Amino acid sequence: MFDKISTIKEQIVDFNSSDSNEIEKFRISMLGKKGSITDLFTQFRNVPAEDKKEFGKQLNLLKKLASSKIEELKSNSGSNKSTQSTIDFSMTAQPTVLGSRHPISIVKEQIIEIFSQIGFTVSEGPEIEDDWHNFTALNFPEEHPARDMQDTFFINKEMALRTHTSSVQVRVMENEEPPIRTISPGRVYRNEAISARAHCIFHQVEGLYIDENVSFSDLKQALLYFAKEMFGEKTKIRLRPSYFPFTEPSAEVDVSCNICNSKGCNVCKYTGYLEILGCGMVDPNVLENCGIDSEKYTGYAFGMGIERIAMLKYGVKDLRLFFENDVRFLKQFDKGI
Numbered sequence: 294m295f296d297k298i299s300t301i302k303e304q305i306v307d308f309n310s311s312d313s314n315e316i317e318k319f320r321i322s323m324l325g326k327k328g329s330i331t332d333l334f335t336q337f338r339n340v341p342a343e344d345k346k347e348f349g350k351q352l353n354l355l356k357k358l359a360s361s362k363i364e365e366l367k368s369n370s371g372s373n374k375s376t377q378s379t380i381d382f383s384m385t386a387q388p389t390v391l392g393s394r395h396p397i398s399i400v401k402e403q404i405i406e407i408f409s410q411i412g413f414t415v416s417e418g419p420e421i422e423d424d425w426h427n428f429t430a431l432n433f434p435e436e437h438p439a440r441d442m443q444d445t446f447f448i449n450k451e452m453a454l455r456t457h458t459s460s461v462q463v464r465v466m467e468n469e470e471p472p473i474r475t476i477s478p479g480r481v482y483r484n485e486a487i488s489a490r491a492h493c494i495f496h497q498v499e500g501l502y503i504d505e506n507v508s509f510s511d512l513k514q515a516l517l518y519f520a521k522e523m524f525g526e527k528t529k530i531r532l533r534p535s536y537f538p539f540t541e542p543s544a545e546v547d548v549s550c551n552i553c554n555s556k557g558c559n560v561c562k563y564t565g566y567l568e569i570l571g572c573g574m575v576d577p578n579v580l581e582n583c584g585i586d587s588e589k590y591t592g593y594a595f596g597m598g599i600e601r602i603a604m605l606k607y608g609v610k611d612l613r614l615f616f617e618n619d620v621r622f623l624k625q626f627d628k629g630i
């Protein structure tokens with residue numbers, strides 16, 4: 294019997310744990326209903342009378358030893374909870390993965406930067422636009438095919454998703470007095486089949502300059518400056534006569550192909566030039582529609598697709614890549630913020 298007491302005593306002394314479940318298991322194995330110490334208490338009546346006193350004393354001490362050990366371990370495991378951490382501080386840190394700016398945002402910012410150098414401010418307008426701002430004020434005849442359901446996402450008879458950022462020109466002219474010098478970047482929508490060259494949503498930047506004596510040569514110089522800043526000092530531009538309802542005369546502008554140095558390649562379809570934008574002198578009807586005296590003021594406007602500029606600049610052959618948000622594609626453009 295006394296041997297049993299010493300064995301259990303050793304077990305108590307040897308036991309160590311900071312896990313509260315394990316400590317509880319140990320408590321049950323010692324002091325629970327079927328625990329070893331409880332068992333010794335039941336066996337007390339079998340102890341010979343002469344040993345009863347000594348045995349009882351040792352048994353009580355054993356019980357005390359077990360209780361205080363359990364208390365001590367429990368309080369350590371509790372107080373350790375807040376300080377004991379499962380974090381391994383010696384582990385190497387996970388590098389923070391930074392996102393990158395979208396190539397369309399990068400090119401948009403660059404266009405804004407280039408035009409702000411020559412005094413253009415930025416203006417914006419709504420993407421859900423009324424017929425007046427998107428078409429009528431811009432001199433679109435009632436039966437013009439661009440109003441057709443094929444091109445425009447109509448919301449109802451009056452409202453549509455804007456098909457171009459030229460609608461912002463109208464808003465600016467209605468609200469501001471000349472001189473006006475502004476560019477308007479933004480999203481536009483067209484009901485087109487999605488392909489490598491077209492998308493139902495894309496981005497444009499509109500430009501507008503209204504003042505006294507603004508001439509076509511001012512327009513040409515501004516665009517030449519832009520092309521050189523965007524595509525390099527050696528870039529040349531070429532203007533081809535064109536038609537837009539809101540400008541007269543109108544032109545389309547090509548830049549020299551810097552992939553083949555204008556010698557002809559499959560990107561420029563062996564013409565040596567690539568089309569980048571439409572432009573012209575603001576039609577006097579448009580000025581009048583927006584409350585600007587067309588006898589006193591003249592102006593030029595231009596509009597370009599940001600995707601198109603980005604494709605030329607970065608040699609991207611499929612427009613859809615800009616909308617897929619594949620990080621392997623996106624992270625090639627931003628060299629860090």
Ligand code: DAH
Binds near residue numbers: 537595596
């Ligand atoms: N709005 C035209 C388009 O979406 C682009 C454009 C052409 C804008 C000529 C202009 C302009 O301001 O003068 O195709």
